[in-house]
Amino acid sequence: MEQININYEKLIPQKPVTDVVAYALEKGAFQKSYLVYRSDRAYEPLGGQRIDAVLVACSACGREFHAEKIPAAGCSCSYSPAPFGWRNDQLAKSVISGDKTLCPLCGAEAKVVHIGNIRTYGGELVDDAWVTELSQLPVEGLTDRLVLTDWCIRRCVNKQGATRYETWPYTAWVVEEKKVVRLMGYLKNIGGRICLFGEWRQRKTFVDVYGSAQLIVPWDKALLEGTTAENSKLDLYQAEKGGRQLVAYLSLWRRRPNVENLVVQGCGNLVQSWIISEMSSGNYKGGIPKLEKVNWKEKRPAQMLGLTKEEFRQMKQGKWGTEDLKKYRRVRDDGVPVQLPEDMELLREIQYYDCSSILEEAPSRIFGEPSDI
Numbered sequence: 001m002e003q004i005n006i007n008y009e010k011l012i013p014q015k016p017v018t019d020v021v022a023y024a025l026e027k028g029a030f031q032k033s034y035l036v037y038r039s040d041r042a043y044e045p046l047g048g049q050r051i052d053a054v055l056v057a058c059s060a061c062g063r064e065f066h067a068e069k070i071p072a073a074g075c076s077c078s079y080s081p082a083p084f085g086w087r088n089d090q091l092a093k094s095v096i097s098g099d100k101t102l103c104p105l106c107g108a109e110a111k112v113v114h115i116g117n118i119r120t121y122g123g124e125l126v127d128d129a130w131v132t133e134l135s136q137l138p139v140e141g142l143t144d145r146l147v148l149t150d151w152c153i154r155r156c157v158n159k160q161g162a163t164r165y166e167t168w169p170y171t172a173w174v175v176e177e178k179k180v181v182r183l184m185g186y187l188k189n190i191g192g193r194i195c196l197f198g199e200w201r202q203r204k205t206f207v208d209v210y211g212s213a214q215l216i217v218p219w220d221k222a223l224l225e226g227t228t229a230e231n232s233k234l235d236l237y238q239a240e241k242g243g244r245q246l247v248a249y250l251s252l253w254r255r256r257p258n259v260e261n262l263v264v265q266g267c268g269n270l271v272q273s274w275i276i277s278e279m280s281s282g283n284y285k286g287g288i289p290k291l292e293k294v295n296w297k298e299k300r301p302a303q304m305l306g307l308t309k310e311e312f313r314q315m316k317q318g319k320w321g322t323e324d325l326k327k328y329r330r331v332r333d334d335g336v337p338v339q340l341p342e343d344m345e346l347l348r349e350i351q352y353y354d355c356s357s358i359l360e361e362a363p364s365r366i367f368g369e370p371s372d373i
């Protein structure tokens, strides 16, 4: 087979296609606001002189105000993260660097930071959020590629409380005919520190460093039409509650195209649960999900899940999760007769390893309750 080796570094979007900063803000990605404070002199009207005080700047509303200076010992903590704190009159409470409080002017919940504690990133406080965009990439003579770009939005708050945003390439994924190509916008150093390149660098191997999306810019399923991911049903997968493992799903679909049948037939929740449980297992290394519970040689959803047509109907009607399915298959394979749907209620309440023995002794067996089926 002809091997296609395209370098996508300069072909994929170098900048976000939409206003990802606005989207992140709209979705409340940066909930952490800061009240940055420093020593200052304030005019005291009663005594008619300038006194020692604290100037506080709020990153949420951008305003500044004076507050009473409180020596560190007077603050409600045993060790002193800063030489002094200040009194939040609104809440009648003293706060010091590291505390959480509400801005007396705008009411936003904010972290209190003494100016001397701002050391990160060239003297600015930094918060990151991630936004995913999907787009089409035309490639001459080939099918248009579906491209997923994940941007890192960095909010930087300076010592005056002023805020600015940076947008950095983080990870990008190009769906090809046979595989998903990975591009990185960062490198993780040995110490775990993230080094941002400011450009895309293509990698030879697939490793799912994407995980679960934080924010995904809304997209229409028409975007998939005519692309390499046309039949992926990515839209249906994403529509599942918590269906945010877009790269894992796309790579699985590329290797096992019939996963689409499960998603179309309303089993996207199972696919999603299995993907997440693989990701969260201790020996996960970022490979393509295996979903070993699925019989990939089969095409039809019931057979793929090792069920008869009637069992499959019951499963969908009863909205079984992966645990339900696992328990049902175990009991059935142990040769214990299962009455659906009523026995599923019982199975849900017991441990996996007790399933068969408890069900054998279930009242419906002993007293021979009539079945509805």
Ligand SMILES: [Zn+2]
Pocket: 058, 059, 060, 061, 062, 063, 103, 104, 105, 106, 107, 108
């Ligand atoms: Zn404020």
